[in-house]
Amino acid sequence: MTQPEPLPSAAATPAPAEPPSRPSLPSLPGLPDLPDSHVDAVELSGPRFQTEPAQVYRELRQRHGPVAPVLLHGGVPAWLVLGYREVLQVTQDAALFSRDSSLWRLWSAIPEDWPLRPLIGEKQESILFTVGEVHRKRADAVNEALFGIDPFALRDRSERIADTLIDGFCERGSSDLIAEYARLLPALVLAYFFGFSDSEADEVTHSINDMMDGAETAVESQAAFYTACRELVAAKREHPGADATSRLISRSPTGSEEEIVQDLMVMFAAAHQPTAEWIGNTLRLMLTDERFALSLSGGRRSVGWAMNEVLWEDTPSQNVAGRWPTRDTVLGGQRLHAGDLLVLGFAAANTDPQVRPDPAVSTQGNSAFLSFGHGEHGCPMTGRESAETIARAGIEALLDRLPDVDLAVPAQDLLWRPSPWMRGLSALPVRFTPGPRTLG
Structure with missing residues (x-):
């Protein structure tokens, strides 16, 4: 890879000594000076992204328009695409906005232990970062591997595992529905259809959660996840x-073990993580919004409505890195340089006033959200349908078994996980009338 050119220096226009939006974390030592566009950029992390991300996106849009300068962990500059139309433009024009991460011109300044390295993926052979005909062939293999999962068997397995998990706490009368349910159900279901054992599913679930939180141990967790997938492929x-997994191996266009392992990692993580947060976020909505009270008495009519609303208002996939311009260009009024890093703001785009001028208007029946991505790198339809099957089965099973479930803490005390990439609760403590285990 050629040596990247340094970003333009901001030295000619000094910023105030301590502007309020400067990064709270120390900058990476090898970074070039920030460009003028980023000298007072907001850091894409911190408490406000946990408590009020929608307000942060509104402020960024008001200040910068549909594309805003932001700083990632360590003061790394990037562009957050906030506009609905701009996200569509980026995801539809693969020639101008490439998924090839090797184009990033800051790689030489990024240390090996940078926590976000697993999400951006220098030199990875993952399908996430392939382009053109190579990507299409590997995407076909992934789609065929997923298409082989029988939807009726998937629903049945989801219900069985949901009942097993509920059995673990139903006699107690209380639970944390995130730790004991939402973050376990998708992994255990997927483990069965991918060929993992239940104990292996527990390990990879922890690794994936750690990676998506951008924790200091994210690189080590990625290595553990990689090892588990490589052993399964072997x-x-x-x-x-x-x-x-066996279908993916048999349909691989090259037979490369490294490619198969990387694609397996993408398939499992992309299916588990958003589905887990979809379950948790939907349960939170139904427990805190009186519009869904009927569902809590054993009915199911509002479950689909609540799941759809979550994809609009609290989508699990908040922000996704990244795309890289292949040449200098202009997007949303901002001048971008070839090799700049773009972060796709799905959550912000879903609330773009250009497409949703009145946020009070119900989104029921409207599935034009960008929560599953868009374009050739968006989540395939088979993946979306599988995620919905698992999530809906899990939510309905819980409401059937625990019809009087209620929050054990005030709604305002619920805490969101500290990730700007995924939107999900750290915990969802509930109480209910203790009930018997199932016989099966």
């Missing part, structure tokens, strides 16, 4: 079965 090469 086992399925020797003893293939009727599982998604």
